[in-house]
Amino acid sequence: MRFQGDLQIEQRRLVSLVREWLNEEKKRGHFTVIAIEEKRTIQIGGLVLNARLDRVDELEDGQHIVIDYKTRKQSVQTMLGERPDEPQLPLYLVMTEAQQQAAGVAFAAVKRGEMGFVAIMRDPDLLPGVKAFSQLNACKQFSSWEDLIATWRQYLTSLAEGFCNGDARVNPKNFPATCENCDMQLFCRIHERIGERSVEQDDENG
Ligand code: SF4
Numbered sequence: 314m315r316f317q318g319d320l321q322i323e324q325r326r327l328v329s330l331v332r333e334w335l336n337e338e339k340k341r342g343h344f345t346v347i348a349i350e351e352k353r354t355i356q357i358g359g360l361v362l363n364a365r366l367d368r369v370d371e372l373e374d375g376q377h378i379v380i381d382y383k384t385r386k387q388s389v390q391t392m393l394g395e396r397p398d399e400p401q402l403p404l405y406l407v408m409t410e411a412q413q414q415a416a417g418v419a420f421a422a423v424k425r426g427e428m429g430f431v432a433i434m435r436d437p438d439l440l441p442g443v444k445a446f447s448q449l450n451a452c453k454q455f456s457s458w459e460d461l462i463a464t465w466r467q468y469l470t471s472l473a474e475g476f477c478n479g480d481a482r483v484n485p486k487n488f489p490a491t492c493e494n495c496d497m498q499l500f501c502r503i504h505e506r507i508g509e510r511s512v513e514q515d516d517e518n519g
Contacts, residue, residue: 489504
């Protein structure tokens with residue numbers, strides 16, 4: 314009986330979550346979902362990757378938006394830089410034929426109180442509240458959409474080539490934050506520096 318009760322609570326929670334999400338979708342103009350959970354093979358710099366796209370939408374003018382569902386709000390910054398935390402959407406965009414039709418890439422945050430899209434889009438207002446990439450601080454270094462695509466391709470190819478060439482330097486992206494949840498701390502000489510830094514800081518403060 315208890316199991317049945319838990320199931321009903323979970324069912325109500327999910328229905329409420331989906332309703333809240335659909336209210337976000339209702340704010341959009343006309344679109345058609347043309348792919349869900351689509352598997353793709355992506356080749357980059359000698360590396361062959363199996364990717365799975367959560368969703369692709371087609372807008373009325375034929376442009377596509379590639380969407381990745383998230384359980385919390387992400388920043389567009391996670392798709393940018395030489396070592397992006399979230400490379401999948403840019404990778405798909407720059408290494409497939411999707412590039413010609415792409416209006417942009419978007420995270421869909423499905424979390425109570427944080428529902429909405431965070432996206433890098435070629436043009437404004439294709440998703441509710443989402444500006445064009447050229448209006449985003451995080452993208453101000455790009456002179457055009459083509460420049461953004463070319464930079465993504467360059468960074469992602471460089472990462473893939475580094476991987477293929479055995480580049481295994483211990484080089485955490487955000488030291489010491491990157492190390493905080495790492496299982497290798499015990500064996501890692503870089504992680505030891507966190508302790509050294511706090512001793513130095515104590516000495517300076519003391
Ligand atoms: S603890 Fe070492 S291996 Fe782990 S993230 Fe930090 S530097 Fe990398």
